[in-house]
Amino acid sequence: MTGPLGAALPSDTPEGASERGRLELPLLAPLFRLDRLLVALEVGILGLLLAGMIFLGLGQVVLREFFQSGWTWADALLRHLVLLAGLFGAMTATHARRHLAMDALVRVLPEAARRWSEVMVEAVSGATCIWLMVIVVPYLRDELAHGGEEVAFGITQAQFQLAFPVALAVMAFRFCLLALNDGLLLCFPRAEAALLRERGN
Amino acid sequence: MGWLAGLGLTLATLLGAPLFVILSLLTVIGFLADGQDAAILFTEFVKIAEQPMFIAIPLFTFAGYLMAESKTSVRLIDLTKALVGWLPGGVAIVALLSCAFFTVFTGVSGVTVIALGGLLLPALLREGYPERFALGLLTTGGSRGLLFPPSLPIIIYGVIAQVDIGKLFIAGVVPGVLDLAAALILCLMLGGRGPSERVPFRLDEAWRALKAAAWEIPVPFIIFGGIYGGFLTAAEAAVTMALYVFIVEVFIYKDLHWRRDVPRVIRESMVLVGGILIIIGAALGLTNLLVDREVPDQLFQAIQPFITNKITFLLVLNVFLLVVAALLDVFSAILVVLPLILPLAANYGVDPVHLGIVFLMNLEIGYSLPPMGLNLFVASFRFNQPIMALYRATLPFLVATLVVLALVTYVPSISLWLLGVVQP
16 A cells, blocks of 8 residues: 555556566466456546546536536536546555555565555455445445436436445455455465566566 | 454554545444444545535546656756756756646646656756755655645645635645745755856747747646636636646647557546545545534534644644644545644634645645655655655755745735735
8 A cells, every 4th residue: 555656657656666566376367367357447437437527527618608508417427427536546546556545654664564564454455345335235225216316317326326336346356355465475485486586587 | 342443443544554444444433333324424425426626636637647647847847947047046946946836737746756856856966966955955846836726735625625726726826935935045045055057048948948838838827817717617627727738748749649658647647536535535424423423622622721822723733734744645634634623723713725725835844854754755765865865955945844834824814815816
């Protein structure tokens, strides 16, 4: 995890280097492939969300300034796109291990302690996401049953909020995968050494 | 049971657990302990989709990243060098202004030190500036500029404090200029001793640099002109800037390839946006819990016997925020600490706009404040210097900014008088 370096150019930062240098156990390779596939999908969706925000925002300005009119549904839709962008961005931040965190103490810990604390933090984060999912699902079921207010094109607020369980599930999957991978690497130093040798070659 | 949960959460925080995890857990456990529905966290979270101000966050961030990943930094340094390089301490001033400008558009994130440090450090050393001076200037330069629009921390402060972002943009101008002026004086004092002769001003060179940056120069004017000309809201200015910068960097300068580079920029910028918005959502839930439990009122009652007036409150606030800023990054500090500080400040009669400027200046300093300021670690990595060397190097610059902070804290009109002249 890291703090605001999340905003720095990743390939040039210590965190970028750690992301690049992450060792992946062959045993978990299919799960890491799924993880990367999901990231590609998320980036595509984020691109569409950004394009949608720019189109709607600019459309409203043009309609207002030049035609004294506007789309009545656009502002609400735009705001919901921001919510979606936040949730999808958070999923990708989990993949990149770049959630904002208070990492002052971790920076000065010895290597072994730092790595164990990472595994613990990943496991706790994964469990938290699962717990939040357990909380949000019944809440959303009620909201969907009540219908709720329409945002645009017949899509209701509750339907937009379906992104919550999706985001939490993906984040839980990633945190658990990282915890499992990093924990196993710590428990089996020989496997880690073999992976490092392989990378060296 | 409660203390066990508290201990676990404190430990997880110190070990670097994501802040959204900590805040969500605090909120959920708190509501459950009060016998309420834990799903209140999500009813608060969705308020992100109720306020138009949030739209500015992803779009300004995306535009800033586009500029950070293109060759804006090179054109910017060229331009400032051509325009002010002839002044005494010219290259140092170039470094100072470039860092401030770049920080404004890319957010306070360490990206300035990473992107400009590699270009500016050799340039400063080549001109004969002492290494310690150059390191101090560039390390603190990573957060200088935070008070100028449209820096992301100002927008996030506005969103959380429910203060008009346009007002905050104006209020930050004079303190921001004072901060730059203080650093400028330091450049002339410390940098003027050793450097070689100045670069003479050449009109053809200035013209060439102006032409090269011609498409990027209008960016601040789009924002200022749009908002204060009454054509655009802050959110619409963000939309316009994102589209303009995208067209300029991808299709005019062609610094970024739409297929090779743009997806990477989308990913990087949205990672930050996601990291921020998910904390905002969780913080909204926690704020609801705190208000429910009347925590701000209790806090006020607890500190009132010791902090009897506004001046003392501001002094204690400064010390507290400097410590917070040295431990947390700027976004987390705003999101976690501000909801508690706001009601206290209101009780002591501190204007929320003035509070915003004081708050952000503290965070700017804290970013380079030993022992844990993040700029120090980024610079240590970027310049391959021991962290202790950076502690010494940044000291004079920190003292200069602290003097400005004292002025801005105790003379509110420094932040507020321009608001009387220019009303957004």
